[in-house]
Amino acid sequence: MQSTSFLTEIGLSHYLVLSALLFVMGVATVLLRRNLIVILMGVELMLNAVNISFIAFSKYNDRVEGQLMVFFVMTIAAAEAAVGLAIAVSIFKRFKEVNIRFFEHLKG
Amino acid sequence: MADVIVFWFLALVTVGSGLAVVLLPNPIYCALCLAMTMVGVSALFVTLGAYFIAGVQLIVYAGAVLVLFTMVLMLFDLKSETNAFSRGVITGAIKVACAGVLSGLIAGAIVMTLGQRSSVVSPLAEKSAIDSTKALGKLLFQENVFAFEALGVLLLVIAVGTVSLARSKGGTHAKH
Known part of the structure; x- marks a missing residue:
């Protein structure tokens, strides 16, 4: 009976686990990929995962503040994507490549 | 029953396209799969009753941010994309293992914590789209x-x- 109630009753924990899975996929993208733009996509994936948990808590605690926070997070994520892509364009103009294995000037 | 099926379908779509973002070597396909993830997340917001946020998610993420990503990708000539993944099998395995341990920790913490406070899990009364948007x-x-x-x-x-x-x-x- 445990397994069927897990499948048929969607609660807060389902959304939170889904959010955790998406967050970890974003982390894996940032860690594993070498293309700067794909790394930025991983950051966006992490921000979206956090948004899901904000909205889920907002629904299950019946408060609107979570949606407000998601609004702010979205705006700042859009700004961050714009700046990151501008940095990518700037890097591409210098190195003709957006693969991070060429950016080793900061290596000690 | 319908909302259960919708949730599992959306979970499948978001997790599948999220995995595609990690695994596909071509950045353009990554961007398109990320757009699919954003649409799935937006539909999840609808199932959670956040209608305005779902619309903003579609417009800002799937519309603006992903178009920006795709345009910048098109701007670069990435046909000669080699080494999409970081080198080193051992460090790669360690990274994947760290990601797996992190997801297991988070999921375990969520499930164990919510088992103790079951009052949160009960769904609350549905609000109409106009009411929730007005409150926001x-x-x-x-x-x-x-x-x-x-x-x-x-x-x-x-x-x-x-x-x-x-x-x-x-x-x-x-x-x-």
Whole structure:
């Protein structure tokens, strides 16, 4: 009976686990990929995962503040994507490549 | 019953396309799969009753941000994309293992914590789209209006900064 109630009753924990899975996929993208733009996509994936948990808590605690926070997070994520892509364009103009294995000037 | 099926379908779509973002070597396909993830997340927001946020998610993420990503990808000539993944099998395995341990920790913590406070899990009364959007608008424009204005200033700064950054000639690494 445990397994069927897990499948048929969607609660807060389902959304939170889904959010955790998406967050970890974003982390894996940032860690594993070498293309700067794909790394930025991983950051966006992490921000979206956090948004899901904000909205889920907002629904299950019946408060609107979570949606407000998601609004702010979205705006700042859009700004961050714009700046990151501008940095990518700037890097591409210098190195003709957006693969991070060429950016080793900061290596000690 | 319908909402259960919708949730599992959306979970499948978001997790599948999220995995595709990690695994596909071609960045264009990554961007398209990320767009699919954003659409799935937006539909999840609808199932959670956040209708306005779902619309904003579609417009801002699936519309603006992903188009920006795809345009920048098209701008670069990435046909010769090699080494999409970081080198080293051992470090790669360690990274994947760390990601797996992190997801297991988070999921375990969530399930164990929510088992103790079961009152949170019970769904609350449905609100109409107009009511929830009205409440969000009141909160945004009455109680948090200064934060909203600060966001406007931030966006102005970001617009100017992005243009100047994309026009810069290499900064400290400029060729003389």
